[in-house]
Amino acid sequence: MKTNAQITLLNLKEEGKHISPVLSEDIKNYLIDIDGTISDDIPNEEPERMATAALYPDALEIINSWHDEGHVITFFTSRLEEHREVTENWLDMHGFKYHGILMGKPRGGNYHWIDNHIVRATRYTGKFTQLTERASNIQVFED
Numbered sequence: 001m002k003t004n005a006q007i008t009l010l011n012l013k014e015e016g017k018h019i020s021p022v023l024s025e026d027i028k029n030y031l032i033d034i035d036g037t038i039s040d041d042i043p044n045e046e047p048e049r050m051a052t053a054a055l056y057p058d059a060l061e062i063i064n065s066w067h068d069e070g071h072v073i074t075f076f077t078s079r080l081e082e083h084r085e086v087t088e089n090w091l092d093m094h095g096f097k098y099h100g101i102l103m104g105k106p107r108g109g110n111y112h113w114i115d116n117h118i119v120r121a122t123r124y125t126g127k128f129t130q131l132t133e134r135a136s137n138i139q140v141f142e143d
Contacts, residue, residue: 022117023072030066031076031102034087037124038063044079044107050086055094058128065130067097075101112139 013019023029035041038059042049067073073096079087081103091098113119122131 020117027071028066029072029074030063031074032063033105033124034075034077034079038128039090044083047079047083047086050079050083051090053090056128060094060096062128062130064095064097073098076105077101077103078105078107079103 032038035043035053038056039053040049042053063073075087075091075096075098077087084101084103087101087103091101111121113121
C-alpha cells in the first residue's frame with residue numbers, strides 16, 4: 001500500500017548556496033531490508049519463494065506505526081528490479097504502508113554507509129520492536 005508522504009524537507013543554504021534538503025529532526029527516513037528482516041530470507045536465486053515468504057512477527061505493526069507517526073518508510077532490498085512486482089504484491093498483500101522500494105542493494109552484508117547526512121543503523125537480530133537508545137562504539141573519520 002503505497003501512500004503519499006506529506007513530508008516537509010528543510011531547504012538549507014550554506015554560504016548563500018543551496019545544500020541538500022534534510023528532514024526535520026522529528027522525522028526519520030527508514031531504509032528497511034526485506035529478506036531476513038521482515039520476512040523469510042529468500043535469495044534472488046529462488047524468486048519463486050518470494051510470493052509466499054512468511055512475515056516475521058511484529059514487523060508489520062511496528063513499521064506501520066512508524067509510517068502513521070509521519071516517518072518515511074522505504075524498503076531497501078537486494079532483490080533485483082525483475083522482482084519488483086512480486087515484492088510490491090507481497091508488501092501490499094500483508095498491508096505494509098510505505099513510500100518506496102529501492103531494488104538492487106549490494107549483497108553480502110558488512111555494510112558501511114558513508115554519507116554527508118546523519119546515518120544511524122540498527123541490526124535486526126530476530127525481534128522487531130520499537131527502537132530504544134543505547135550507547136555504542138562506531139567508526140568515524142578523524143577530525
